[in-house]
Amino acid sequence: MPFDPAVDIDRLPVEPGCYLMRAADDEIIYVGKAASLRARVRQYFGSTSDTRFFVGLLDRFLDRIEVIITATEKEALILENELIKRHQPRFNVELKDDKSFLHLRIDESMEWPRIDVVRRPRKDGARYFGPYHSASKIRQTLKLVERYFQLRNCDDLTFKNRSRPCLQYQIKRCPAPCVLAVDRAAYQQQVQAVTLFLQGRHGELAAELERRMWAAAEALDYEGAARFRDQIRAVQGSLEPQQMVGAREVDQDVYGLYREGGFLQVALLQIRRGRMVGSRAFTFEQQGVPDAELLSTIVNLYYSGGAEVPDEVILGVPLEGDAALVERLTELRGRRVALRVPQRGPGRKLLELADRNAEHGFFQARQSEAVRDGGLVRLKNRLRLANLPYRIECFDISLFQGDSAVASRVVFEGGVPRRDRYRHYKIRTVEGTDDFAMMREVLTRRLRRGLEEGDLPDLIVVDGGKGQLGVAVAVFQDLGVEGVDVVGLAKSRVLAGDRPDDAAPERSSERVFVPGLREPFVLKPHTDEYFLLTHLRDEAHRFAITFHRKTRTTKAFTGELDQIPGVGPARKKSLLLAFGSMTRLRRASIDEIAAVDGIGERLAQSIHAALHA
Numbered sequence: 328m329p330f331d332p333a334v335d336i337d338r339l340p341v342e343p344g345c346y347l348m349r350a351a352d353d354e355i356i357y358v359g360k361a362a363s364l365r366a367r368v369r370q371y372f373g374s375t376s377d378t379r380f381f382v383g384l385l386d387r388f389l390d391r392i393e394v395i396i397t398a399t400e401k402e403a404l405i406l407e408n409e410l411i412k413r414h415q416p417r418f419n420v421e422l423k424d425d426k427s428f429l430h431l432r433i434d435e436s437m438e439w440p441r442i443d444v445v446r447r448p449r450k451d452g453a454r455y456f457g458p459y460h461s462a463s464k465i466r467q468t469l470k471l472v473e474r475y476f477q478l479r480n481c482d483d484l485t486f487k488n489r490s491r492p493c494l495q496y497q498i499k500r501c502p503a504p505c506v507l508a509v510d511r512a513a514y515q516q517q518v519q520a521v522t523l524f525l526q527g528r529h530g531e532l533a534a535e536l537e538r539r540m541w542a543a544a545e546a547l548d549y550e551g552a553a554r555f556r557d558q559i560r561a562v563q564g565s566l567e568p569q570q571m572v573g574a575r576e577v578d579q580d581v582y583g584l585y586r587e588g589g590f591l592q593v594a595l596l597q598i599r600r601g602r603m604v605g606s607r608a609f610t611f612e613q614q615g616v617p618d619a620e621l622l623s624t625i626v627n628l629y630y631s632g633g634a635e636v637p638d639e640v641i642l643g644v645p646l647e648g649d650a651a652l653v654e655r656l657t658e659l660r661g662r663r664v665a666l667r668v669p670q671r672g673p674g675r676k677l678l679e680l681a682d683r684n685a686e687h688g689f690f691q692a693r694q695s696e697a698v699r700d701g702g703l704v705r706l707k708n709r710l711r712l713a714n715l716p717y718r719i720e721c722f723d724i725s726l727f728q729g730d731s732a733v734a735s736r737v738v739f740e741g742g743v744p745r746r747d748r749y750r751h752y753k754i755r756t757v758e759g760t761d762d763f764a765m766m767r768e769v770l771t772r773r774l775r776r777g778l779e780e781g782d783l784p785d786l787i788v789v790d791g792g793k794g795q796l797g798v799a800v801a802v803f804q805d806l807g808v809e810g811v812d813v814v815g816l817a818k819s820r821v822l823a824g825d826r827p828d829d830a831a832p833e834r835s836s837e838r839v840f841v842p843g844l845r846e847p848f849v850l851k852p853h854t855d856e857y858f859l860l861t862h863l864r865d866e867a868h869r870f871a872i873t874f875h876r877k878t879r880t881t882k883a884f885t886g887e888l889d890q891i892p893g894v895g896p897a898r899k900k901s902l903l904l905a906f907g908s909m910t911r912l913r914r915a916s917i918d919e920i921a922a923v924d925g926i927g928e929r930l931a932q933s934i935h936a937a938l939h940a
C-alpha cells in the first residue's frame with residue numbers, strides 16, 4: 328500500500344531511529360535519522376518552505392516508509408551513516424568518498440615513527456592529518472617536514488634491513504635511526520613538532536621551538552640552536568600566506584550553505600588556531616531536505632569518514648538531536664567537541680564568510696558548467712557536426728630535434744581533460760618523417776580497436792590542415808567508421824604584409840577543416856568553441872613535449888653511464904631515480920652515490936671518477 332500521510336504518520340513510533348523511504352520498485356531513495364521518527368516524518372508533509380522542494384520529489388517517487396528504532400539518538404547517527412554508505416540513496420547527500428583524497432599518518436607508538444601518505448584513515452591508534460585535496464599541497468608539506476624536521480620516510484622493511492644510511496641521511500633529511508645511534512628523545516621531540524605543525528598549531532610550535540633554541544644555545548649546542556632557528560623560520564614562513572580570520576586559539580570547522588531550488592552548495596572552512604588553513608566545497612543536486620537535517624547528515628558523514636574533528640563545529644542553524652551529534656563527535660575525537668550556532672560576534676562573521684564562499688562556489692560551478700555545455704553545443708552548431716561532441720579525441724604527430732616520432736592522443740569529456748585516457752603511440756610501420764603515413768597508422772590502430780570494443784568518441788580532431796584531414800577521412804572509409812565526426816585543426820599562420828620592423832607579426836585565426844567543405848571555418852578568438860579546441864590542441868602538444876623531454880633525459884642519462892664498467896640497466900635506473908639528472912649526479916659526492924641501492928663504495932668511486940675525468 329502506498330504511503331498515506333493522513334493515516335500512516337500516526338502509526339510511526341515516537342522513539343529515535345532511522346527511516347528509509349522506498350520507491351515502488353523497492354529502491355531506497357532517502358535515509359534519515361530522527362529523535363522522534365513520527366515527528367520527523369510529519370515535518371515532510373507540513374508546509375514549511377524548506378521542505379517544499381523535497382515534498383515535490385516525494386509525490387513522484389515515494390511508495391512507503393520503513394523505520395528502524397534505535398536505543399539512543401547516537402545509535403541512530405551511526406546507523407544513518409552505515410545505511411547511506413550501503414544504499415547510496417539518490418536523494419541523500421553523498422560526500423565524495425575520501426579515498427580520492429590523501430592523508431598524512433604518524434604512528435607515535437612506533438619506536439621510530441615515520442610519516443606516511445595514506446588514502447584512508449583507519450582506527451589503528453595512529454594520528455591522521457588532512458584530508459589533503461591536492462597532491463602538490465601534500466608534496467609541499469612533506470618536503471617542508473622532511474627538510475626541517477627530519478623524520479624517516481622509509482618503509483618498515485627497508486628500515487629493518489638497512490646496513491648503512493640511505494640518501495636521505497646524506498642530504499640531511501633523516502638522522503638514520505636505521506643504523507646509527509640516534510637520541511630517541513630528540514627524535515620524539517621532532518615527531519611532536521611535526522604533529523603540532525600538521526595540526527596547524529603553528530603559534531604553539533614556534534614558541535616551543537624558540538624555547539628549545541635558547542636551551543640549546545645555553546648548552547653551547549650551536550648546531551642544535553641553528554637547526555631550531557631554521558625550523559622556526561620554516562614554520563613562520565608557512566604562516567605568511569594565511570590570514571588571521573578567527574579571534575580564538577581553537578580549531579574550528581565552519582559550515583556555510585547556499586541553496587537555489589534543489590541545488591545546494593556547502594563550503595567548509597577549516598580554521599586552526601585562528602588561521603584559515605583550508606576549505607572544502609560540496610555540491611549537491613536535488614537536495615530538498617531541511618537545512619538542519621542536511622547539515623546534521625553532512626557533519627555525521629564527514630567526520631565518520633575519518634576527517635579530523637576540530638574543537639568546534641560552527642553551523643548556521645541549530646540541529647535537532649545536537650546532543651547526540653556532540654556525543655558522537657566527542658567519541659570520534661577522544662576529547663570534548665562543541666557544536667555552536669553563533670548569532671553575533673566573531674563566530675557569526677566566520678559563518679557569513681563561509682556562506683559567501685558557498686554562494687561564490689555555487690555560481691562558479693554553474694558558470695563553468697554553462698560555459699562547457701554551451702561550448703559543446705556551439706561547437707556542434709558552428710562546425711555542423713552530427714553529434715554533440717561530448718567525448719573528443721585529438722591526435723598529434725610530433726618530432727623533436729632528431730628524436731623518433733611519437734603520436735599523442737588526448738581526450739576531453741564534457742569539455743574537460745580526461746588525463747587518465749591520454750596515451751602515446753610508438754610509430755611501428757613508418758620509416759623517416761612522413762607525417763601523413765604516421766597519422767594513418769595511428770588512426771587505423773585507434774579506430775580498429777574502437778570498432779572491435781564498441782568504444783568510439785563523438786569527435787576526432789587531427790592536428791593539421793586539409794592533408795591530415797584527408798588521411799583521417801580515408802581511414803574512416805577504409806574501416807567503415809560511421810557516426811563519428813572528424814575535423815582538422817590548423818594553427819594560426821603569420822600573415823604577409825607591410826609592418827614596421829619591431830611590430831609583432833599579424834596572425835590569422837585558428838582554422839577548422841571539415842570534410843566536404845573547401846574553405847575552413849575560422850574560429851573567432853575568445854569564443855567558447857575557440858577556447859575548447861585550442862585547449863585541446865595545446866594539451867596534445869604539451870603531452871607530446873613531456874614525452875620527448877622524458878625520453879631525452881633518460882637517453883642522456885643512460886648514454887653517458889653506458890661507458891662505465893659495472894653500470895648496467897638496473898643500476899642506471901636506480902641512479903636516475905635517486906638523482907633525476909646528469910647534472911645532479913655529477914654534483915653528488917662519492918658517499919651520496921654509494922648510498923644509492925645497488926651501488927657500493929668502489930663502484931661509486933669509479934662513477935665519480937668517470938664523471939669528473
Ligand code: SF4
Nearest residue numbers: 479481493501503505
Ligand atoms: S637513513 Fe634512510 S633508511 Fe635509514 S631511517 Fe632514514 S630514511 Fe630510513
